[in-house]
Amino acid sequence: SGESTAPGEGLPGTGDTGEVVTPPAIDQPGETEAPKDGVQTVDKIHTDQILKDKYGIDVNHLDAKSVLLLASLFHIFANEANLGADVNGNIAVGILNSNVDFGTRGDSINLTKGDIYYIQQLNTGLQSGSFRNELFNHVIFGKDVNVEIINGQVYVNGNHMVNLKPEEVFKDGAGTNYIDFPALFQRLLNAAGFYASQEESAGVIKDFSDMNDRFIDVSNAVPKDNVIYVNIPFEYLNAPQPIKIYGLSSKVNGPTVVINVIGMPAGSEVSIHTQVKLYYDDEKNNHVNPGESHAHPNHILWNFGDSAAHIVIQSGHFMGSILAPNATITANVNVDGNIIANIVNIKGGESHKWD
Numbered sequence: 099s100g101e102s103t104a105p106g107e108g109l110p111g112t113g114d115t116g117e118v119v120t121p122p123a124i125d126q127p128g129e130t131e132a133p134k135d136g137v138q139t140v141d142k143i144h145t146d147q148i149l150k151d152k153y154g155i156d157v158n159h160l161d162a163k164s165v166l167l168l169a170s171l172f173h174i175f176a177n178e179a180n181l182g183a184d185v186n187g188n189i190a191v192g193i194l195n196s197n198v199d200f201g202t203r204g205d206s207i208n209l210t211k212g213d214i215y216y217i218q219q220l221n222t223g224l225q226s227g228s229f230r231n232e233l234f235n236h237v238i239f240g241k242d243v244n245v246e247i248i249n250g251q252v253y254v255n256g257n258h259m260v261n262l263k264p265e266e267v268f269k270d271g272a273g274t275n276y277i278d279f280p281a282l283f284q285r286l287l288n289a290a291g292f293y294a295s296q297e298e299s300a301g302v303i304k305d306f307s308d309m310n311d312r313f314i315d316v317s318n319a320v321p322k323d324n325v326i327y328v329n330i331p332f333e334y335l336n337a338p339q340p341i342k343i344y345g346l347s348s349k350v351n352g353p354t355v356v357i358n359v360i361g362m363p364a365g366s367e368v369s370i371h372t373q374v375k376l377y378y379d380d381e382k383n384n385h386v387n388p389g390e391s392h393a394h395p396n397h398i399l400w401n402f403g404d405s406a407a408h409i410v411i412q413s414g415h416f417m418g419s420i421l422a423p424n425a426t427i428t429a430n431v432n433v434d435g436n437i438i439a440n441i442v443n444i445k446g447g448e449s450h451k452w453d
Contacts, residue, residue: 136247173451187451188213201230204390317345321353373414388432
């Protein structure tokens with residue numbers, strides 16, 4: 099999703115003066131010399147100089163300005179992820195269970211060309227073809243994951259990772275976690291609440307009266323801090339007919355459209371059946387298709403607020419990023435965008451990175 103300024107404590111924003119808040123200068127590079135097993139250590143993501151020096155990624159800027167904070171860097175950001183179908187993207191997870199390979203292929207307008215990963219705990223052996231981004235991988239494992247460099251090859255929990263180079267692999271430093279999941283999830287929950295509290299933007303047109311022509315048009319919507327807010331009752335996502343979203347900007351820094359999903363059922367499991375169709379600029383005939391490559395930037399964020407439901411995406415295809423910090427997301431069909439949730443299950447279709 100695009101950058102925004104959403105004022106509020108712990109939220110992306112510029113502060114009262116409108117000036118960008120710059121984090122204090124970091125003197126320490128954040129890395130230490132490689133121990134005897136050849137695996138380097140790294141401290142927190144905010145002080146990871148490799149990201150800035152080698153890959154040109156300003157994590158502190160993103161963490162202050164992106165609608166998804168630093169979680170915007172990851173296709174899947176979750177306390178726990180269970181991957182059972184193709185995942186075309188990178189992940190940051192507290193606990194990973196995976197029986198598929200993963201990594202970004204294709205050519206999309208993402209925040210990074212290569213992939214950054216953080217896998218704190220690993221419950222299963224990784225598939226040898228994982229980390230399949232051909233440009234670069236920057237991979238950090240938690241201290242309890244067994245990572246070895248043997249004859250210049252990388253082994254994780256005994257499995258040879260054919261796509262990883264020794265210099266791409268790191269472990270948590272002593273007493274640190276690369277990402278503090280509890281703290282960041284609290285900030286994401288605060289952000290979700292802040293977005294949900296905003297009034298719908300002036301100029302938004304929406305019509306759900308014709309079940310076969312349900313649409314939202316943001317062509318003339320008035321952004322606030324480069325964000326357009328739209329409210330949509332969950333019941334409309336439960337119906338199988340498409341929802342069309344018109345007037346998205348093809349400019350990389352165009353407005354982010356935050357769709358606040360309201361009226362979430364109290365039940366423990368809810369289903370999404372609708373097909374989301376996105377239309378850019380003044381095109382009314384060509385919607386964006388799901389896939390590993392996207393010619394347009396992702397400017398859609400579906401905000402499920404503080405809901406703790408199990409949200410099952412059942413049919414069609416779901417386009418745009420998902421913010422559901424308390425929820426479980428189970429994808430049985432294609433999902434394109436960032437997926438941020440307490441637990442993420444990829445069971446069917448494919449999921450595609452589209453920041």
